[in-house]
Amino acid sequence: MAEVVLSTRGITKRFGAVTASEDISLDLRAGEIHAVIGPNGAGKSTLIAQICGGLAPDAGRVEFLGRDVTARPVRARARMGLARTFQISALAMEDTVLQNALLGALGASGRPWRFLRGVLTERSLRDRAEAALARVGLDDVAAVRTAELSHGQRRLLEVAVALTLAPRAFVMDEPMAGLGSEGSERLTTLLGSLRREAPILLVEHDMDAVFALADRVSVLVYGRVIATGTLDEIRADPAVREAYLGDAA
Amino acid sequence: MNREAMLNAAVLLALVAVPGWALWAGEPFTITLATRAVIFALAAVGLNIALGLGGMVSLGHAVYFGVGGYAMGILAWHAQSYTPLVEALAIPGTKSMPVIWLVAVISSALAALVIGVLALRTSGVYFIMITLAFGQMVYFFAISWPAYGGEDGLSIYVRNGFPGLNTLVPVQFYGLCLMVLLAVLALNWRLARSPFGLALNAARQVPQRVETVGLDPTRVKLVALVISGAVTGLAGALFADLNRFVSTTMLSWQMSGEIMVFVIIGGVGRLFGPVVGAGLYVILEHFLGDLSDYWQVFLGLILLAVVLFGRGGLVGIVAGRARTHG
Numbered sequence: 001m002a003e004v005v006l007s008t009r010g011i012t013k014r015f016g017a018v019t020a021s022e023d024i025s026l027d028l029r030a031g032e033i034h035a036v037i038g039p040n041g042a043g044k045s046t047l048i049a050q051i052c053g054g055l056a057p058d059a060g061r062v063e064f065l066g067r068d069v070t071a072r073p074v075r076a077r078a079r080m081g082l083a084r085t086f087q088i089s090a091l092a093m094e095d096t097v098l099q100n101a102l103l104g105a106l107g108a109s110g111r112p113w114r115f116l117r118g119v120l121t122e123r124s125l126r127d128r129a130e131a132a133l134a135r136v137g138l139d140d141v142a143a144v145r146t147a148e149l150s151h152g153q154r155r156l157l158e159v160a161v162a163l164t165l166a167p168r169a170f171v172m173d174e175p176m177a178g179l180g181s182e183g184s185e186r187l188t189t190l191l192g193s194l195r196r197e198a199p200i201l202l203v204e205h206d207m208d209a210v211f212a213l214a215d216r217v218s219v220l221v222y223g224r225v226i227a228t229g230t231l232d233e234i235r236a237d238p239a240v241r242e243a244y245l246g247d248a249a
Numbered sequence: 250m251n252r253e254a255m256l257n258a259a260v261l262l263a264l265v266a267v268p269g270w271a272l273w274a275g276e277p278f279t280i281t282l283a284t285r286a287v288i289f290a291l292a293a294v295g296l297n298i299a300l301g302l303g304g305m306v307s308l309g310h311a312v313y314f315g316v317g318g319y320a321m322g323i324l325a326w327h328a329q330s331y332t333p334l335v336e337a338l339a340i341p342g343t344k345s346m347p348v349i350w351l352v353a354v355i356s357s358a359l360a361a362l363v364i365g366v367l368a369l370r371t372s373g374v375y376f377i378m379i380t381l382a383f384g385q386m387v388y389f390f391a392i393s394w395p396a397y398g399g400e401d402g403l404s405i406y407v408r409n410g411f412p413g414l415n416t417l418v419p420v421q422f423y424g425l426c427l428m429v430l431l432a433v434l435a436l437n438w439r440l441a442r443s444p445f446g447l448a449l450n451a452a453r454q455v456p457q458r459v460e461t462v463g464l465d466p467t468r469v470k471l472v473a474l475v476i477s478g479a480v481t482g483l484a485g486a487l488f489a490d491l492n493r494f495v496s497t498t499m500l501s502w503q504m505s506g507e508i509m510v511f512v513i514i515g516g517v518g519r520l521f522g523p524v525v526g527a528g529l530y531v532i533l534e535h536f537l538g539d540l541s542d543y544w545q546v547f548l549g550l551i552l553l554a555v556v557l558f559g560r561g562g563l564v565g566i567v568a569g570r571a572r573t574h575g
């Protein structure tokens with residue numbers, strides 16, 4: 001079996017009476033796309049926030065590249081090579097598309113403490129940013145203000161920023177949400193090729209994409225993983241059919 | 250050239266032309282007024298780095314302005330009274346501007362570092378309140394500290410010197426202040442386009458994004474606040490030299506408010522916004538101040554109009570929305 005890159009061990013998170021995560025143990029293995037599906041409010045984004053930092057679990061731990069990172073802040077996990085995309089785009093709206101991608105490249109370089117040199121004149125940063133934009137097909141809008149992008153283009157830019165980090169693992173929260181059919185096809189192709197570079201933990205509502213991409217699927221309902229397995233195993237699982245696929249598919 | 254560049258060039262030209270006009274028109278006092286405007290502009294350029302680039306609404310920039318002012322006052326006072334600055338080490342005061350500037354920059358940067366470390370734990374209204382509270386603390390400390398004049402302030406008999414210049418000649422001192430302002434504006438321009446500027450810009454807009462690419466938005470903002478404080482501190486040293494006097498007025502919250510007003514009227518985040526704002530302020534102060542003691546009411550009206558109708562300040566009204574760098 002392929003090496004485990006990222007894992008959660010018994011993660012639990014409560015918000016008052018709501019248990020958003022209950023004893024969640026998941027693995028992300030090298031070379032795979034592991035989809036996490038579940039109805040609205042199942043706790044998918046909460047899970048991601050705990051994996052990437054920013055939200056501390058009440059119990060359990062997160063391991064990345066063989067190290068316990070539960071207590072590490074978001075930026076430390078990012079520097080280790082954990083790239084996250086947000087369900088609701090978190091981009092610098094006043095900046096250009098290229099600048100947003102450059103920020104990722106700058107983060108990856110780890111050298112923001114340069115005050116006088118023009119960032120656009122730094123070939124290595126620029127190449128990296130432009131290559132990422134080209135991969136998601138945003139190279140022709142590189143000079144456009146991010147606020148002027150369509151919703152779908154912003155989703156693609158989220159992915160492009162993650163690409164600039166050249167990470168060891170991707171964690172993506174509904175990257176397809178709001179993309180048109182053309183956009184989601186393009187992204188599906190891209191993510192499919194990406195898994196060879198780094199495995200993807202993919203939270204997604206778009207079942208076509210999940211069926212096209214996922215090597216394994218975990219089903220999250222009311223904060224609990226009710227099943228994990230290959231696509232066929234998940235399709236055949238009676239609990240999943242009842243709780244989720246029954247009304248979605 | 251776009252409209253903002255044209256406006257900036259016009260402002261620059263006006264600043265360069267002021268002394269010539271003043272001498273030609275036989276109004277030498279105009280040079281002193283223009284010096285005041287340039288120094289206020291410098292203080293506001295400092296604030297604009299924190300406010301415009303970093304989104305930090307600091308209502309305590311008088312601290313840095315005043316620390317810079319007192320750096321000048323204390324050094325020059327020891328020099329003119331022939332008392333050592335640090336008795337034990339026999340370090341003397343000084344009347345040399347470059348040394349005074351260096352001390353002003355370092356001490357105001359340190360003040361910004363201390364205040365920033367504490368204030369940046371908060372954000373929004375709390376950040377404003379903490380910076381204001383620090384301002385008040387420093388103000389009352391200065392009032393109750395008897396060594397350097399307390400409430401009466403410190404008078405310096407002769408303006409400090411700069412190698413190769415006669416700073417007692419108003420036009421030479423004006424030229425010196427203008428050069429400092431232009432140098433800092435150039436720095437500001439490059440800063441905004443640098444890797445650091447990119448990170449700062451993003452830290453203002455989406456700090457969580459900056460974290461997810463592995464950078465620390467709070468530290469980026471802290472460094473920006475230190476640079477900002479240092480620039481305003483330098484302006485404070487020049488302001489004290491212009492008046493040959495420093496007092497706690499420079500540390501008051503009204504001073505913080507005025508610096509803020511320069512930036513807002515001129516245009517937050519616009520390179521020349523603080524220059525336009527400070528210039529307008531000094532012009533209004535001069536012409537309306539003679540007519541009425543309540544001239545600041547007019548200033549208030551302009552401020553209101555700018556805040557209500559033109560988010561980009563006067564620069565924004567003339568030049569339209571800011572272009573993204575690059």
Ligand SMILES: Nc1ncnc2c1ncn2[C@@H]1O[C@H](COP(=O)(O)OP(=O)(O)OP(=O)(O)O)[C@@H](O)[C@H]1O
Binds near residue numbers: 015047
């Ligand atoms: N900060 C919070 N405080 C209180 N409750 C929260 C908080 N964050 C999430 N919740 C609750 O936790 C549960 C899981 O929310 P979460 O956003 O993780 O769901 P999700 O699976 O991502 O849903 P969606 O498909 O709509 O994105 C929900 O009931 C939500 O209301």
Ligand SMILES: [Mg+2]
Binds near residue numbers: 044045046087173
């Ligand atoms: Mg969600």
